[in-house]
Each structure stands twice: as structure tokens, then as C-alpha cells.
Amino acid sequence: MNALFQQVYDFVEERIGLKTLEAKLMKEPIKGGSRWAYVFGSVLLFIFIMQAITGMLLMFYYIPSADHAYASTQFIIHEVDYGWYILSYHFWGSSAMVVMVFAHMSQVFLWGAYKKPREMVWLVGLALFGLVMAFGFTGYLLPWDQRAYWATTVGVEIMDKTPVIGDFLARFLKGGPTPGQMTLSRFFVIHVMILPGALMGLAGLHLFLFRSAGPAGPFRGTPDELKAKTDFFFPRQVWKDIMAMGVVFLIISTLALIEPVQLLEQATPDPGDYHPEPEWYFLFLFQLLRWKVFSGEFGQFLGAIAIPGLFMLLLVALPFIDRNPERNIFKRPIALLCWAVVMIGIAVLTVSAILNREFLD
Amino acid sequence: MTPSPEKTPSVKLAWAVSWSAFWTGFPLKLIVALLLLAAGINPWEGGGLIALLLVSIPIDIWALGLTARTVFLERLGLDIDAPVGFTLWWQGAVLGGLVLGISYYAVSGAVDVGKKVAAGIIGLIKKVFPHFPIAEQITVELLLWTIPVTILALVLLLIWLKLFGWCIKRLIASSGTTSSASYFERVRQWDSARVPDDVGLMITSFGAAMVLVTIAFWMVLPVTTPHPHQDYQMPEVSKPAKPMKPEDALKKTENSLAKAEAILASLEDAKSKESKKPERKGK
Numbered sequence: 001m002n003a004l005f006q007q008v009y010d011f012v013e014e015r016i017g018l019k020t021l022e023a024k025l026m027k028e029p030i031k032g033g034s035r036w037a038y039v040f041g042s043v044l045l046f047i048f049i050m051q052a053i054t055g056m057l058l059m060f061y062y063i064p065s066a067d068h069a070y071a072s073t074q075f076i077i078h079e080v081d082y083g084w085y086i087l088s089y090h091f092w093g094s095s096a097m098v099v100m101v102f103a104h105m106s107q108v109f110l111w112g113a114y115k116k117p118r119e120m121v122w123l124v125g126l127a128l129f130g131l132v133m134a135f136g137f138t139g140y141l142l143p144w145d146q147r148a149y150w151a152t153t154v155g156v157e158i159m160d161k162t163p164v165i166g167d168f169l170a171r172f173l174k175g176g177p178t179p180g181q182m183t184l185s186r187f188f189v190i191h192v193m194i195l196p197g198a199l200m201g202l203a204g205l206h207l208f209l210f211r212s213a214g215p216a217g218p219f220r221g222t223p224d225e226l227k228a229k230t231d232f233f234f235p236r237q238v239w240k241d242i243m244a245m246g247v248v249f250l251i252i253s254t255l256a257l258i259e260p261v262q263l264l265e266q267a268t269p270d271p272g273d274y275h276p277e278p279e280w281y282f283l284f285l286f287q288l289l290r291w292k293v294f295s296g297e298f299g300q301f302l303g304a305i306a307i308p309g310l311f312m313l314l315l316v317a318l319p320f321i322d323r324n325p326e327r328n329i330f331k332r333p334i335a336l337l338c339w340a341v342v343m344i345g346i347a348v349l350t351v352s353a354i355l356n357r358e359f360l361d
Numbered sequence: 362m363t364p365s366p367e368k369t370p371s372v373k374l375a376w377a378v379s380w381s382a383f384w385t386g387f388p389l390k391l392i393v394a395l396l397l398l399a400a401g402i403n404p405w406e407g408g409g410l411i412a413l414l415l416v417s418i419p420i421d422i423w424a425l426g427l428t429a430r431t432v433f434l435e436r437l438g439l440d441i442d443a444p445v446g447f448t449l450w451w452q453g454a455v456l457g458g459l460v461l462g463i464s465y466y467a468v469s470g471a472v473d474v475g476k477k478v479a480a481g482i483i484g485l486i487k488k489v490f491p492h493f494p495i496a497e498q499i500t501v502e503l504l505l506w507t508i509p510v511t512i513l514a515l516v517l518l519l520i521w522l523k524l525f526g527w528c529i530k531r532l533i534a535s536s537g538t539t540s541s542a543s544y545f546e547r548v549r550q551w552d553s554a555r556v557p558d559d560v561g562l563m564i565t566s567f568g569a570a571m572v573l574v575t576i577a578f579w580m581v582l583p584v585t586t587p588h589p590h591q592d593y594q595m596p597e598v599s600k601p602a603k604p605m606k607p608e609d610a611l612k613k614t615e616n617s618l619a620k621a622e623a624i625l626a627s628l629e630d631a632k633s634k635e636s637k638k639p640e641r642k643g644k
Contacts, residue, residue, distance in 0.1 A: 081584050228544050228548050231552075239563065250391040253578075254394060254398060257395065
């Protein structure tokens with residue numbers, strides 16, 4: 001058996017140079033050795049692959065038409081063998097992807113890994129962050145229940161407030177005065193065709209840039225300690241990555257079992273008793289827009305577009321503003337404070353949005 | 362340079378051991394919880410919780426032993442000649458039970474008081490600003506009671522870490538011996554304890570465990586949703602009509618006609634026999 005494997009290996013090696021590829025992929029030295037803090041990128045890739053697999057399985061039964069989207073999703077949940085689990089995994093997987101993006105970006109920020117010479121890795125990472133959010137936004141509509149319909153309505157209304165391109169974007173996405181068949185078709189195509197292609201391309205570029213610049217390594221430790229701990233990517237970092245992927249898979253599966261996807265009523269332009277709100281990861285922004293200071297046309301523009309837009313611009317400009325080579329987060333108190341304020345702010349506003357529900361009835 | 366155990370802060374030492382031990386044992390506990398959930402048993406209450414806690418004991422002992430030895434070797438340059446996992450587990454469990462019990466009453470009391478105080482402050486604000494908007498009110502009220510409660514919870518956690526750190530230091534003082542290996546060798550030593558150098562063995566054992574868990578999971582996982590929608594009606598599927606075969610239809614008709622003819626003939630026969638019988642006279 002081993003001889004057969006060796007023959008196959010030699011055959012492929014002769015043609016594509018497996019050893020060089022293996023050396024490039026697996027023998028990459030990691031300064032300071034393998035770490036759990038480095039697993040987020042690999043885990044994100046794993047979640048994306050799982051989302052692609054579960055998404056393809058769902059597409060065998062899902063019908064992207066306003067007449068059949070709801071019924072076909074109900075059919076997946078109630079009639080297809082293990083369909084409920086696949087759909088619930090896909091649903092919770094999308095949330096896991098958002099959480100993991102935040103974790104990955106936080107790690108890069110706190111470790112100062114966006115600084116020279118890794119500015120381009122950071123920029124492509126930000127574009128990937130946008131794609132992940134777009135994945136969540138477009139996928140949310142597809143079950144075509146009240147929650148999906150109204151989350152999209154709220155999201156598109158927020159988008160509409162963008163100057164110059166807002167109106168065009170909103171009209172393009174909706175395809176009509178209210179969400180309907182055209183909206184569903186467009187969201188479906190964006191979700192299953194455009195975004196996966198864009199994500200694969202950008203993720204490839206992200207990895208290429210990361211490999212070109214090399215890992216940043218830990219932000220503290222003596223040169224002797226770093227040298228002693230320096231190790232290849234394989235096996236220790238691979239092992240840690242696999243373990244982290246396993247844990248994420250278990251967490252998503254546990255959530256799918258605790259809270260499987262249940263649809264509300266079929267989508268209608270009348271919200272009835274349902275109070276429209278976006279997905280949980282946009283709740284903080286939704287709650288911010290309820291503040292008096294953000295009421296009115298200008299206030300809504302300020303809260304929905306100007307502040308988030310400025311924040312994103314700040315993130316884009318970050319590696320060019322912060323030119324201090326110091327990476328240790330404990331010696332960058334302003335950065336640490338800013339990160340804590342943003343994270344606590346998002347958490348507090350999200351909880352506030354949940355508490356706000358009881359005042360709506 | 363390796364710091365001496367006495368100079369290492371207790372909280373830092375306890376955090377290094379317990380944080381790593383938590384994540385080392387977590388995947389195994391999660392597998393058990395997932396299997397219980399798939400089998401329809403709630404692992405957060407009743408029998409499910411007891412099963413999960415019982416399974417967690419050996420996992421925690423193993424995880425604590427492994428991570429504590431790693432921390433001692435890497436950070437303090439010490440080998441420990443004692444059952445590290447078991448000793449730290451029971452000491453940590455006793456302290457944890459104690460601190461958790463106190464925390465339960467302290468934190469829930471603080472939540473109650475904090476909410477009342479926050480409501481009072483909001484009431485005062487509303488007197489000054491009668492149109493204080495509801496969205497802002499929710500966030501201000503949330504911050505007013507969660508900040509002191511979070512600080513209290515953190516203080517209680519620090520107390521537990523401090524006490525656990527003392528236990529660790531006592532164990533080191535009684536059973537720790539300075540390792541003669543260089544830093545490089547020590548790194549390899551504790552690294553190999555966690556990730557075996559034998560890649561074949563690592564992949565085979567991990568793969569086999571994954572296959573077993575997957576089979577067990579798939580065997581107990583419900584085929585249809587455990588939470589069906591209350592209004593969901595199974596779509597009625599009408600059976601498709603069988604395609605008509607002309608030969609069969611002709612044969613069937615011929616058979617039916619033949620049967621009908623036979624019945625008709627027998628009826629006519631019976632009738633003719635009946636009519637031939639002599640009529641009975643009356644008295």
C-alpha cells in the first residue's frame with residue numbers, strides 16, 4: 001500500500017513539484033512558535049467552507065421564488081432528512097463567521113499586526129469583513145418569512161440614506177417599490193454567486209499577502225525566547241488550527257440543537273404584530289438610530305451612514321496613521337482603550353436593543 | 362531568565378493554569394454535551410447535568426495536570442513530583458464551590474440593589490427631563506447597574522484566582538524541583554506533551570476519535586426537526602395515476618364481460634328451472 005502511495009506521490013511530484021509546495025505551505029517558520037491566538041484566520045476559512053457545503057446541500061431543495069421560498073424552506077425543515085440540522089448549522093454558521101471576523105480583527109489590532117509591512121493584509125481583511133456582513137445580510141432574506149422580509153426592509157432603508165449611491169443601491173437591491181420576487185432573485189444571486197466568488201478571490205489574495213509579509217509573531221519576549229520557540233507551521237500550528245476548527249464545529253452544532261431554525265409567518269408587506277429589526281449583529285446600529293440625537297433626516301444619515309462610514313475609513317487609514325513600530329498592546333494604551341470602548345459599546349447597545357423589545361408592544 | 366515561583370504573582374499563576382485548563386477540557390465536555398443534546402437530553406438540567414458534571418471530573422483532572430505541568434516547565438523551569446491534576450482539581454473545586462456560592466448571593470443581591478438604584482436615578486433624571494427618551498433610558502439604566510455588578514463579579518473572580526494561586530504555590534514549594542534542561546529543551550518537552558511528534562500517530566488517533574464521535578452523533582441525531590412549526594401542514598401529495606396499458610384494459614374488460622355472461626347464463630338457467638316447477642294448489 002505504501003509503495004502504491006509512494007508511486008502516486010512521485011507521479012504528482014514529478015509533474016507539479018509537490019515537495020516545493022509542501023515546503024512552502026507546511027514548513028513556514030512561525031516566529032515565537034505556534035499559538036492559539038493565530039487560529040482565527042484558519043477557523044474563518046473552515047467556517048466559510050462549511051457554509052459553502054451546507055449552502056449547496058440546501059440549494060438542492062430551496063426554490064428562490066417569492067411563491068415557493070417559504071414553503072421550500074419549511075419543507076427542508078420538516079420533511080428532508082436532517083434538513084433541519086443542515087439549515088440550522090448554516091444559520092448559526094453565519095453568526096459564527098461574524099463573531100470570528102470580529103475576533104480575528106481584534107487579534108490583529110491588539111497585536112499590532114496591521115503595521116508595516118502588513119498594511120495590505122489589513123486592507124484586504126477589511127474588504128473581507130465587508131463581504132462577510134454582506135453574506136449575512138443577503139442570506140437573511142432567503143427563507144422569506146416575516147423576520148427575513150422586515151430585516152431586509154430595515155437594512156435597505158438604512159442603505160438608502162447613503163448620499164449619491166444610496167438611492168440607486170436601494171432600488172437595485174429591491175427591484176421594485178417593496179421587497180418582492182425581484183428582491184429575492186437578486187439577493188439569491190448575490191448570496192450564492194457573486195459573494196462566494198469575491199470572497200474566494202479576496203481570501204486567496206489575503207493569504208498570499210500574509211505569506212509574503214510573513215506572520216508578525218508575538219509582541220513580547222526576548223530574542224532568545226522567540227528563537228527557542230520558533231517552529232514550523234506543521235505540525236503544531238496545524239494541530240491547533242484543527243482543534244480550534246473542531247471546537248467551532250461543536251459550538252455551531254450545539255447551537256443548532258439548542259435553537260434550531262424556526263420560521264415565522266410567511267413574508268407579507270404588512271408587519272402585523274411583528275416588530276421589524278435587523279440581524280443580531282446589526283442590532284447595535286439599529287438601537288443607536290433610536291436615540292433622539294439620531295432622529296430626523298439628518299440624524300438618521302449621521303447615525304446610519306456618517307458615523308459607521310467614518311469608523312470604517314478610520315480602520316482603512318489605521319496602518320497609515322499609526323506609524324509607531326511598538327506592537328505591545330500594553331504599551332499602546334490609547335489603542336487598548338479605543339478597542340475596549342468599541343467592544344463594550346457594541347455589547348451594551350445590542351443588549352439595549354433586546355431590552356427595548358418589551359417597550360414596543 | 363526564568364522568574365522564581367515566589368516572585369510570580371498568585372493571580373497570574375492561577376490564571377495561566379486555569380485559563381489553559383478550561384480550554385483544554387472544553388472540547389471534550391462539548392462533545393459530551395452535544396451527544397446528550399442530539400439524544401434529546403438537556404445537559405443543563407436534571408440527569409443530563411449530573412452526567413455532564415461526572416464526565417467533567419476526569420477531564421478536568423487531566424486538563425489541569427497537563428496545563429499546570431506545562432506552565433511550571435515553561436515559565437518557572439520546574440518539574441513537579443506529585444499528582445498535580447488531582448491535587449489542583451480538588452483544591453480548585455472546593456475553592457470554586459465556596460466562591461461560587463458566595464458569588465451567587467452577592468451578585469444576585471447586587472443586581473437587585475443595582476436595578477433599584479438605577480431605576481431611582483432614572484426617576485430623578487425624568488423629573489428634570491420629563492421627555493427623557495426610552496432608548497437612551499434603557500442604555501443609561503443598563504450601564505448604571507451592570508458596571509458595579511461587573512466590578513463585583515471581577516473582584517470575586519480575582520479572590521478565587523488569588524486563593525487558587527496560593528494553592529499552586531504551596532504545591533510548587535512542596536513538590537517542585539528545578540529542571541536541569543535548557544529553555545529550548547523545556548519548550549520541546551512541554552510542546553511534545555501536548556502535540557506528539559509522531560505525526561502518523563496524531564492523525565490516526567485524532568481521525569479515529571472523530572469517526573467514532575461522528576457515528577455516535579449521527580446515530581442519535583433526530584431525522585426531522587425536534588421543534589416543528591405549530592402551523593406547518595405536511596403538503597398532501599396526490600398519487601400519480603398509473604399509466605394505462607390498452608392490452609391489459611382489453612383483457613380486464615373481456616374478463617369482466619365473460620364473468621357477467623356467466624352470471625347472466627346461470628341466472629337465466631335458474632329462472633327457467635323455477636318456471637318449470639308445478640304450481641302448488643291451496644288447501
